[in-house]
Amino acid sequence: MSGRNNIFGYSNQRSEIKKRTWMVMGVFTLLFCFLIWRIMNYMYFKSEPLKTMFNSQYTIDEQYGSLYSLTDCSGRDLLNYAVNYYAIIDPVDYLRFNEYTSKYDMQALTITLRNYDKSYDLEKIKGNGNGEKIRYKIDEVTYNKLKDIKKVKGFYTYVANDVIKDKNWKIENVLIDPKYNKEHVDPVSKKVVSDYVFKGADSLEMEIYNKTKNNNYTKIRFAKGVNGEIAAGKIINPKDNVNVRLTLDKEIQDKAYAILHEEIYKKYSQIGVVVMESSNGKIRAMVQKDDNAYNANLGYPSTNGALPGSIFKVIVDEAGLDTNKIDNYKKYTISPKIFPEEPFKGETFTVAEALSKSSNNIFAQLGWKIGFKNIYDYTEKQGMLRKVLNIHQEASGKFDVADLLNPTDGDTSQTAIGQNVRITPLEAMSIPNTIINNGVYVQPSIIDAYVNDDNKILGEITPKNTTVLKRETAEAVKLHMMDVVNKGTGTEASIKGRDIGGKTGTTTYYVNKLVNGKKESQKCSDGWFVGFFNSNGKNYSMVVYVNNIEMSNVKGVADEEGGGTAAPIFRKVVKAMK
Numbered sequence: 001m002s003g004r005n006n007i008f009g010y011s012n013q014r015s016e017i018k019k020r021t022w023m024v025m026g027v028f029t030l031l032f033c034f035l036i037w038r039i040m041n042y043m044y045f046k047s048e049p050l051k052t053m054f055n056s057q058y059t060i061d062e063q064y065g066s067l068y069s070l071t072d073c074s075g076r077d078l079l080n081y082a083v084n085y086y087a088i089i090d091p092v093d094y095l096r097f098n099e100y101t102s103k104y105d106m107q108a109l110t111i112t113l114r115n116y117d118k119s120y121d122l123e124k125i126k127g128n129g130n131g132e133k134i135r136y137k138i139d140e141v142t143y144n145k146l147k148d149i150k151k152v153k154g155f156y157t158y159v160a161n162d163v164i165k166d167k168n169w170k171i172e173n174v175l176i177d178p179k180y181n182k183e184h185v186d187p188v189s190k191k192v193v194s195d196y197v198f199k200g201a202d203s204l205e206m207e208i209y210n211k212t213k214n215n216n217y218t219k220i221r222f223a224k225g226v227n228g229e230i231a232a233g234k235i236i237n238p239k240d241n242v243n244v245r246l247t248l249d250k251e252i253q254d255k256a257y258a259i260l261h262e263e264i265y266k267k268y269s270q271i272g273v274v275v276m277e278s279s280n281g282k283i284r285a286m287v288q289k290d291d292n293a294y295n296a297n298l299g300y301p302s303t304n305g306a307l308p309g310s311i312f313k314v315i316v317d318e319a320g321l322d323t324n325k326i327d328n329y330k331k332y333t334i335s336p337k338i339f340p341e342e343p344f345k346g347e348t349f350t351v352a353e354a355l356s357k358s359s360n361n362i363f364a365q366l367g368w369k370i371g372f373k374n375i376y377d378y379t380e381k382q383g384m385l386r387k388v389l390n391i392h393q394e395a396s397g398k399f400d401v402a403d404l405l406n407p408t409d410g411d412t413s414q415t416a417i418g419q420n421v422r423i424t425p426l427e428a429m430s431i432p433n434t435i436i437n438n439g440v441y442v443q444p445s446i447i448d449a450y451v452n453d454d455n456k457i458l459g460e461i462t463p464k465n466t467t468v469l470k471r472e473t474a475e476a477v478k479l480h481m482m483d484v485v486n487k488g489t490g491t492e493a494s495i496k497g498r499d500i501g502g503k504t505g506t507t508t509y510y511v512n513k514l515v516n517g518k519k520e521s522q523k524c525s526d527g528w529f530v531g532f533f534n535s536n537g538k539n540y541s542m543v544v545y546v547n548n549i550e551m552s553n554v555k556g557v558a559d560e561e562g563g564g565t566a567a568p569i570f571r572k573v574v575k576a577m578k
Contacts, residue, residue, distance in 0.1 A: 058224045062088070062233070063217035064160035069243040070172060072250040073282070073448050075455055078172045080164040085143035086157065087113060089134040090228075091125045093154030097228035105151050116142045153228030158220050167291035171446070172246075174295060178209035180392060199392035204447070206392075208244055211450055211459075215241040242458060247282035247448045255576040259569060260289040268565075270547040272296035272425050273573060274444075278433050278532065278539040281442035281463040285573075296545055299395025299424030306425075306545070309505035309562065310358045310489075311528045312418030314431050317355055317480060319378040320370040322473040326351060334361045338413065352480040356488030358504065360417045367416025372407040375415055381468045382430040382441045384423045389446055397423035418505060425545040428530050432502065433541040435478050436532035439469030478532075485531070492567035493531055495574060502531025502570065504562035506549070525549050529566035535577045544569045 070078050098106060113120040113136060120136050138146070138157075147157050167173060181194040199205045216238035223231040256273045265271060268289065274297050275285040288296050299305035320326035331348040339361045354362035367375065376399065379385060384397045400420040401411045414420040426444060434441045443464040450459040469477075481501030484490040489504040505528035510521045527546035532539060544566040 058226075060090075060156070060222040060224055060230065061219045061236075062086075062158055062160070062222070063219045064162055065218045066163050066176070067215045067217055068212040068241055070176060071243070071245050072248045072253070073245065073284075074249070075245070076250045078246065078248065078250060078253075079176070081161045082164050083140075084160050084162045085138045085140055086160065087120075087136040087138050087143070087146055088156050088158070089122070089125065089136070090154040091132070091134060093224075093228035094122075094125065094152075095154075097153035101152055105149050109146065109149050109152050109155060112142060112145050113138075151229075154230070156222055156230045156233070158222075158233050160220075161218075169288070169293060169295040170291040171286045171295065171297070172248075173291075174298075174391060174393075175205060175208060175244075175246075175446075178205050202390065203392035204390045208447075212242050212244070239453070241453060243451050243453065243455075245448045245451050245455070247277075247284065247446050248286065249284040252285040252573075252577060253287060256285045256573050257287045259572045259576065260287065265289070265569075268546055268549065269293075270296050271569065272543075272545040272547075273569065274425055274429055274543045275573065275577075276429055276433065276444055276541050278436045278442070278541050281433075281444045282448065283444050283446045284540070286446065295393075296547055297425045297543075298391060298393060299397075299422075299426070301393065301395065303395065304398035304422040305395045305427065306422060306526055306547075307507035307509060308418040308421065308423050308428060309507040309526070309528055310360075310418055311428060311431060311503045311505035311530045311562075312421060312423075313355055313358065313363050313416070314435070314477060314481065314503050314530070315378055315382070315384075316363055316366055316370060316375055316416050317351060318435070318469055318473055318477050319374045320351070320366055321476055322378070322469050323370065323374050325370045325374065326366055328352070328476055332362050332365060334359070335365060338364050352483050355480045355503070356483045358484075358489050363416045364413035367412045368409060370416075372401075372404075372412045372415060375412075376404065378468065379421070381466065382434055383443055384427040384430060388424070388426040388429070388444050394426070395424050397421065397427050419507070425543045428528070428543045428545075429541055431530045432481070432532040432543075434468050435474050435481060435501070436539050436541060437474075438471050439467060439474035441466045441468045481531070489563040490529065490531070490567050492563050493529060493570045493574075495571060498533060498574070500531060500533045500574070502529055502567070504529055504567055506562040525561060527562040527565035529562060529570045531570055533574050535574065540577075542570055542573060544573075 065081070066079055072078055110122045113122065116138055117136070125134060143157055143159065149155070165173065178198055179196050180199055182197045183192055183194050185191070186193045218238060219236040220233035221236050222233045225231075252275055256275065260271045260273065270293055271289040273285065273287050274283060276283050286297055294300055321328055328351055331350055332354065333348045334342065334344050334346060336345065342359060342361045344357065344359060344361065349357065349359060349362055351366070354366070379397070386396050387394045398421070399415065400422065401407050401415070407415070411420065429444055430441055445461050445463060447461050449457045449461065451457055478501055481503055482499065484504065485494045485500045485502050490502050493500060493502050507526045507528075509524055511524055512519045513522050525548070527549045529544045530542070532541050534540070546565045546569070549561055549565050
């Protein structure tokens with residue numbers, strides 16, 4: 001029995017050893033498989049991040065230009081660029097690896113930089129070990145002297161094609177900047193401070209930002225040796241970028257801009273012009289005279305735009321005819337009780353004649369017949385009480401009436417002549433455009449499409465159309481506006497042989513200004529002209545806004561100045577477009 005037990009005991013012992021052996025082998029197998037998995041994971045799944053980490057130690061990237069191209073409707077670049085030259089010092093490598101570098105090269109680098117700018121002193125970087133690159137902006141002459149110094153470690157030069165970011169209120173520059181300076185009162189210092197923050201999430205600028213934020217810049221890549229030597233740079237162009245194509249036509253844009261800077265308009269501090277292709281709402285030009293001042297076409301901040309004056313009479317005209325509140329052929333008589341300063345005492349006018357002569361007296365009476373609500377409704381339907389392009393700092397129109405539901409007769413008469421309503425030049429575009437489109441309001445747009453590097457469309461913008469007027473109403477008002485140009489206050493906009501319609505406007509308002517240290521109320525005026533025309537078989541609408549014009553002693557109707565300032569600019573732009 002004992003022998004048998006020994007046999008069985010030995011057998012059990014062998015079984016236990018075998019079992020443990022298999023367990024050890026299993027563990028080693030699992031470890032081996034895990035090791036293989038780790039290798040595969042790094043080789044195939046994490047190779048790019050590791051490669052990037054590795055390369056970052058031995059490459060330097062300098063990015064420049066724009067994150068995307070901004071072009072006009074024909075693919076022509078709208079951004080302005082400047083060639084800039086840079087000398088870069090990597091302080092860590094510069095201090096670590098130049099012990100045996102030629103003194104001649106070191107002195108040549110030091111002296112050349114110091115001769116260009118005394119503050120570019122390499123002696124000052126000694127002991128600087130924070131690793132941040134020192135960037136010196138230089139000129140072309142200095143660059144040509146430095147580019148051949150190749151033996152100094154931790155030093156390189158490059159040329160960049162940088163976007164010029166002056167003229168902050170130029171429309172192209174407004175669109176490419178997703179941030180703005182937001183002013184607020186600091187709770188500690190109680191002073192007004194400004195923070196550079198992102199614009200509104202629903203703004204057009206943020207739409208562009210979100211469409212393009214995954215793009216890559218153009219880069220110059222420098223190979224970096226283990227001893228701090230840096231090879232010549234290689235340009236790396238981005239791939240698969242999303243680019244922005246605007247509706248603007250650079251040729252029209254440039255011509256309109258040049259007109260605003262003619263010597264004859266030197267006395268006007270700000271002029272805005274917007275030109276739009278009528279059928280599709282695509283803005284072909286949007287310029288202003290001073291791009292360093294707030295963009296007048298967007299409407300001045302905190303003002304809801306500007307008083308439109310007599311260009312608003314077109315809205316009254318169309319609202320009255322479309323609701324049958326006024327008669328196109330009836331003669332209306334000047335009343336001596338309202339606006340007695342008008343020279344047309346006792347005369348009678350049709351609606352067309354009243355618009356042509358811009359009679360405040362007649363339009364005040366028409367306003368009462370039409371009713372404030374109808375005027376408000378036709379204003380709202382043509383997009384004049386909300387942002388047009390949804391640009392962050394764009395203003396939206398507003399009626400300066402205390403009680404919109406219960407306006408006084410004075411409120412209504414002032415509204416009818418455009419003196420207690422505010423709109424932006426962008427919003428004013430709907431006045432001629434709805435008429436030339438036979439009663440259809442086409443909302444203006446400035447983004448034509450999002451495209452790839454081959455100009456292939458990735459996302460197109462569809463115009464928003466709203467029928468506002470009956471076709472016969474639009475036809476009648478169209479003839480009225482042509483009379484304004486042919487024989488009324490807008491003759492300065494006329495061009496022989498061209499069918500042009502429009503409306504002049506001059507506003508009157510008062511602002512407080514400091515004169516010899518005292519606040520004085522001063523009378524101010526703005527000049528307007530809105531109109532339509534045909535060029536090369538296409539219908540266009542245009543708005544011209546001249547801020548703070550000087551009133552002269554010209555005898556005639558109240559808005560003669562709108563016809564004498566904005567209308568001639570309109571004519572020049574039309575002629576420039578051929």
